Structures are given as C-alpha cells and as structure tokens.
Amino acid sequence: MTTAADTLAPEELRRYQRHLTLPQVGIEGQTKLRNASVLLVGAGGLGSPAALYLAAAGIGRIGLVDFDVVDESNLHRQILYGTKDVGKPKLASAAARIEDVNPHVELELHEVPLSSDNALDIIPRYDLVADGTDTFPTRYLVNDACVLSGITNVYASIFQFEGQVSVFGAPGGPCYRCLYPTPPPPGLVPSCAEGGVLGVLPGIVGTLQATEVIKLILGIGEPLVGRLLLFDALATSFRTLTVRRNPDCPVCGDRPTIDALIDYQEFCGLPTNGASERQESGVPEITVAEYKRRLDAGTRPFLLDVRKPFEDAIATMGADQLIPVEELERRMGELRTAPGDEIVIHCRSGSRSARAVQMLQAAGYTRAYNLKGGILAWSEEIDPSVGRY
Amino acid sequence: MPTETREQATVFIPTPLRSFTENRPSVTAAGSTAAEVLNDLVSRYPSLKPHLYDEQERLRSFVNVYVNDDDIRYLQNGDTRVSAGDSLSIVPSIAGG
Numbered sequence: 001m002t003t004a005a006d007t008l009a010p011e012e013l014r015r016y017q018r019h020l021t022l023p024q025v026g027i028e029g030q031t032k033l034r035n036a037s038v039l040l041v042g043a044g045g046l047g048s049p050a051a052l053y054l055a056a057a058g059i060g061r062i063g064l065v066d067f068d069v070v071d072e073s074n075l076h077r078q079i080l081y082g083t084k085d086v087g088k089p090k091l092a093s094a095a096a097r098i099e100d101v102n103p104h105v106e107l108e109l110h111e112v113p114l115s116s117d118n119a120l121d122i123i124p125r126y127d128l129v130a131d132g133t134d135t136f137p138t139r140y141l142v143n144d145a146c147v148l149s150g151i152t153n154v155y156a157s158i159f160q161f162e163g164q165v166s167v168f169g170a171p172g173g174p175c176y177r178c179l180y181p182t183p184p185p186p187g188l189v190p191s192c193a194e195g196g197v198l199g200v201l202p203g204i205v206g207t208l209q210a211t212e213v214i215k216l217i218l219g220i221g222e223p224l225v226g227r228l229l230l231f232d233a234l235a236t237s238f239r240t241l242t243v244r245r246n247p248d249c250p251v252c253g254d255r256p257t258i259d260a261l262i263d264y265q266e267f268c269g270l271p272t273n274g275a276s277e278r279q280e281s282g283v284p285e286i287t288v289a290e291y292k293r294r295l296d297a298g299t300r301p302f303l304l305d306v307r308k309p310f311e312d313a314i315a316t317m318g319a320d321q322l323i324p325v326e327e328l329e330r331r332m333g334e335l336r337t338a339p340g341d342e343i344v345i346h347c348r349s350g351s352r353s354a355r356a357v358q359m360l361q362a363a364g365y366t367r368a369y370n371l372k373g374g375i376l377a378w379s380e381e382i383d384p385s386v387g388r389y
Numbered sequence: 390m391p392t393e394t395r396e397q398a399t400v401f402i403p404t405p406l407r408s409f410t411e412n413r414p415s416v417t418a419a420g421s422t423a424a425e426v427l428n429d430l431v432s433r434y435p436s437l438k439p440h441l442y443d444e445q446e447r448l449r450s451f452v453n454v455y456v457n458d459d460d461i462r463y464l465q466n467g468d469t470r471v472s473a474g475d476s477l478s479i480v481p482s483i484a485g486g
Contacts, residue, residue: 046486134486159483162404180482184451189483195405197485230480234404235414241478242458326439 007031012104016058024220030058034104036217037061039126041114041142043094044068045202046132046156046209048080051094053210054130055102059217062098063108063126066090073389077199114138116261119145128216129153130209136183137264143168143176144261147252152216156209159189161198163205163231166224166243167212173225174245175252183268186351201233270351283354286344286369288377301342301369304335306356315375315387317346325352325359332363339364346371346378348389398426398471401478409436418477423456424467426477441479451482 008016008030019025019033038059040047043066054062070078070085070093085093091109098107110122114133123129123145131142131153139157146153146169153169155176168175189195208229215221227240251258265271294300305312305319312322323331325347337343343365347353353370360368371378379386397417402410410416411434418433420426427448431438443449454461455478461469471477 042486044486132486134484136482136484139484156486157483158485160404162483164480164483179453180451182450184449184482189405189451189481195485202486228480230478232404232414239401239478240458241455241480242460244460244463246463330439 007034012058015102015104019057025218029218029220032217032219033058033214034060036128037063037126038128038130038213038217039063039065039123040130040132041065041138042132042134043078043080043090044074044132044134045077045158045197046206047130048078049203049206050130050132050210050213051080051098052101053207054213055098055105057210057214058102059105059213061106061108061126063110063122064091064094065110065112065114065122066094067111067113077197077202079203114141116141116264119261120149123151124149126151128213130213131155132206132209135268136189137268137270139176140183140267141261141264144251144258147175148259148261154209154212154216156205158197158201158205160195161201161233163201163208163229163233165205165208165212165229165231166227167216169252170216170223170225172245174243175249177251178246178249179228179243181246181249186269186355198233204233205231271354283357284369285372287372288382291344291371291378292382301344301367302337303371304337304343304345304356305347306345306352307347307375311348311389314389315379317375317378317386319346325356328356328359332359340366342367342369344369344371346374348374349376350374396421396471396473396475398474399476400426400430401476403479403481405481405483406437406440406479409440410434415476420471422465422467423454423461423469423471423477426471427454427467449481453480453482454478455480 016030019030020027036059038054040051043051043064068090070081070088070090072086074081080094080097089111091111095107095109098105112118119141129146129151131139133139142153151169152167155168156165212223215223226243228243230239247254250256303319305322306325306328308324321336345353345356345368350370350373353374357368357370376388379388397419399415400418401415407414418426418429420429441449441452456469456471457475
C-alpha cells in the first residue's frame with residue numbers, strides 16, 4: 001500500500017519542510033498541493049505573485065493564460081518579469097522564472113486570449129481557477145465558464161489603491177454575477193493604464209489570492225466563500241463584506257437562464273471584434289492618416305480630447321479643448337465649436353471618444369467624428385514621439 | 390418645522406471617489422434609511438452624484454451599497470434601515486489585474 005510519503009521525493013521533503021511541520025499541512029497536505037492543478041488567467045499584476053507563490057508552494061500543475069508581451073510599464077508591479085524580458089512574450093519569461101523557483105511544477109502555457117470559443121476547453125482541465133485578468137468582459141467570461149464547469153474561481157481585482165478578493169463558484173456559494181450582476185458602461189471605470197495603480201498593490205492582493213487557492217486545496221481555514229475582502233492600501237485596512245448567492249442569478253441561481261458562454265464584449269457594451277464595428281454601430285470615424293492629411297493641408301477640424309487632464313500631460317495631440325467624457329454631457333455648453341461645425345473627438349484608444357460622438361450627435365452635432373484608434377494610433381502610425389501609455 | 394433627529398452613519402468612500410469628498414476615506418451622513426443617507430451624502434458632496442446615480446436618479450447598477458456588512462439589494466434596498474453607529478460602504482465594481 002502506498003503512503004503519502006511515497007508521493008514526495010526526498011528533495012521535495014526537504015524543499016517543503018516548513019510546510020510539513022505545520023499540523024494543518026503535513027505530508028498529506030503537501031501531497032494534496034502536489035496533486036492539484038490551478039489555472040491562472042492573466043500573468044500580470046495579480047498573476048505574478050500568485051504564480052510565484054503557488055509554484056513555490058508546490059502546486060503540481062499550473063496553467064498560465066496570457067497572450068501579452070512584456071512592456072516597460074509592467075515592470076513596476078509585474079514581478080514575474082525583469083528588464084531583460086521587455087518586448088518578449090510574457091509566458092516565455094514567466095516559464096523560465098517559475099522553472100527556477102520550483103522545477104517540480106508542471107507548467108502549461110496557454111498563449112491565447114481567453115474567449116468564449118476556448119474557455120470551456122481550457123478551464124475544466126484544472127481543479128481551481130485564479131482570475132487575475134484586467135477587463136470586465138473577461139471577468140464575466142471566467143465566472144460563467146467556471147460556474148458552467150463546476151470549478152471554483154478565486155477572484156481578485158485591483159484599482160489604484162484598493163483591492164478585492166473573493167471565492168466564487170464554490171458549491172452553494174455565490175458567483176461574480178451575484179456580486180455585480182451588470183458591468184459598468186465602457187469607459188466609466190478606468191483601466192490600470194488610465195487610472196494608475198500602486199505597484200505593490202497587486203503584490204498584496206495577488207498573494208491573498210494564492211493564499212485562498214492553497215486553503216481551498218488543503219481544506220483548511222475559512223476561505224472567502226460568501227465574503228468579499230476589501231483591502232485599502234492607503235488606510236492599510238482589511239474589511240470583509242457578505243456576498244450572498246442570488247437565487248435569481250442567471251448563471252448560478254435556482255433557475256439559471258445562461259447555460260452557454262455569451263458574447264462578453266457585447267454584454268459589457270463594447271464593440272465586438274470586427275473591423276467595421278464602429279461603422280455598423282453608426283459612429284462616424286476619421287483615421288489618424290486622414291486627420292494628418294487635413295492637418296498638413298491646413299484644414300484640420302476642431303479637435304476635442306475627452307480624456308482626463310493627467311493623460312494629456314503624459315501624451316498630447318494638442319487638442320483645441322479637453323473635456324473628460326464623464327463630464328461632457330454636463331459641460332456641452334462649454335464647447336468652443338458650433339453644432340454644424342466639423343469636430344473630431346479623440347481619447348486614448350477610441351472607445352471613450354466613440355461614446356462622446358454619440359453624445360454630441362444626440363445634442364445636434366451633425367459632423368462629429370471619432371478618431372479611430374485614438375492617440376495610441378496617432379503615436380503608432382503618425383508621430384512616435386507622442387508617448388504611449 | 391419640527392427638528393428631525395436623524396441617525397448619523399459613517400459612509401466609507403472607495404478610493405476612486407475620494408477626490409469628490411475632499412480626499413476623506415470616510416464621512417458622516419444622516420438618515421434613517423440607506424436612501425436617506427446617500428441623499429444626504431450627495432447633498433453634502435454634489436460632485437459624487439453622477440458617479441453614484443444615473444440620469445434617471447437610480448443608483449448605478451455596478452455600485453454596491455452595504456449597510457454594515459450586508460448588501461442592501463438583499464435587504465430592503467433603499468429602505469434598508471440605518472441606525473446610529475451603522476456604517477454604509479460604497480463598493481464599485483473594479484477590474485484591474
């Protein structure tokens with residue numbers, strides 16, 4: 001008869017000795033960790049500490065989902081990566097680092113964007129999921145895929161100085177939709193790029209995520225099922241709020257209406273993938289190339305920037321006026337151009353400005369155009385001296 | 390006009406909204422229900438209002454409000470009673486990672 005000790009090699013017994021000493025872990029617990037598999041969706045701010053600590057802890061198989069390339073602006077918080085990794089695919093760099101931390105871990109790299117087409121192929125291969133993504137559509141996708149697969153999802157999210165951690169999709173427990181049934185309209189909640197984030201924040205919150213994963217595997221302590229942990233880095237405060245399973249939840253409730261993955265971009269009010277989605281949604285556009293042509297010819301239209309003022313300090317196109325999109329409806333009267341005039345609206349990537357075009361159209365501006373791709377496209381295609389952020 | 394004695398509750402302000410409450414992480418507001426406390430809050434800090442309420446004056450769906458530790462959606466929504474010393478937490482949806 002095999003005993004638990006048979007599954008751990010001598011070097012593993014040495015490596016995990018501090019775990020083995022803990023009564024709540026022991027050889028039996030360490031073997032559970034070794035036999036477990038965890039999928040980390042996102043290898044960024046949250047995924048970095050989570051991956052490192054879960055590998056160090058001896059999780060047997062770790063899956064990583066990320067199709068991104070390491071960017072210089074990642075380095076202040078994504079501690080899986082270093083200066084030499086800038087420009088390289090994240091997963092390649094992550095794999096090297098994790099291999100060094102713990103060569104006993106079996107790593108599976110999924111260098112793809114998680115989507116409704118592949119989530120139900122990837123997620124069910126694992127015992128647990130750690131959601132460390134950075135967009136609302138992906139969070140709803142991960143949630144639904146986990147609930148549909150019966151897999152527990154350790155959720156965490158961050159913004160500026162705050163973090164949230166909870167455990168969704170546990171048997172009898174709530175899911176993400178029980179907490180937030182509907183996403184915010186696009187552009188209302190800034191991304192890390194737009195809002196900024198304290199570098200250490202995902203370090204703390206991602207490690208809390210890893211802690212919950214380990215507790216769930218070991219079956220010890222009180223995991224955050226039915227509780228939302230709020231961390232405030234400025235106050236150094238931890239608070240927990242109750243999250244209840246919603247019996248009317250469309251995906252985990254008593255009478256679920258969602259039994260398949262949906263279009264999450266659409267659910268979050270974003271244009272779905274496709275080159276002409278903005279034309280289809282009726283928002284007239286102008287490309288950066290066309291705008292450049294008009295600029296050179298001396299006939300450029302009025303340019304309205306709908307970003308926040310601090311973004312203009314990072315990168316500017318010298319717009320005629322700046323009114324943040326959140327304030328635009330209220331401040332429409334301040335526009336220094338008349339409804340019949342041509343007006344081009346820009347933001348960082350083109351989605352806030354698309355909304356602004358719709359607002360202006362509703363207010364009678366008949367010649368309002370969205371600068372397709374925003375200042376990012378301007379920097380990439382026309383003027384690389386303009387900063388990208 | 391009779392003086393109403395309204396309960397004072399502590400309202401915890403999430404970081405993204407603190408620029409509208411003079412950078413205070415928590416403020417006091419008066420009311421005997423969650424709705425009253427929030428109304429008092431936005432009357433004291435009007436620039437908070439568009440972040441909490443939509444154009445139809447409904448609480449934005451991605452902003453959760455808790456009285457003490459419980460989501461008001463699972464209690465009596467805006468009519469959830471607030472007693473002296475209770476706290477209200479505003480917890481908007483965030484997605485950074």
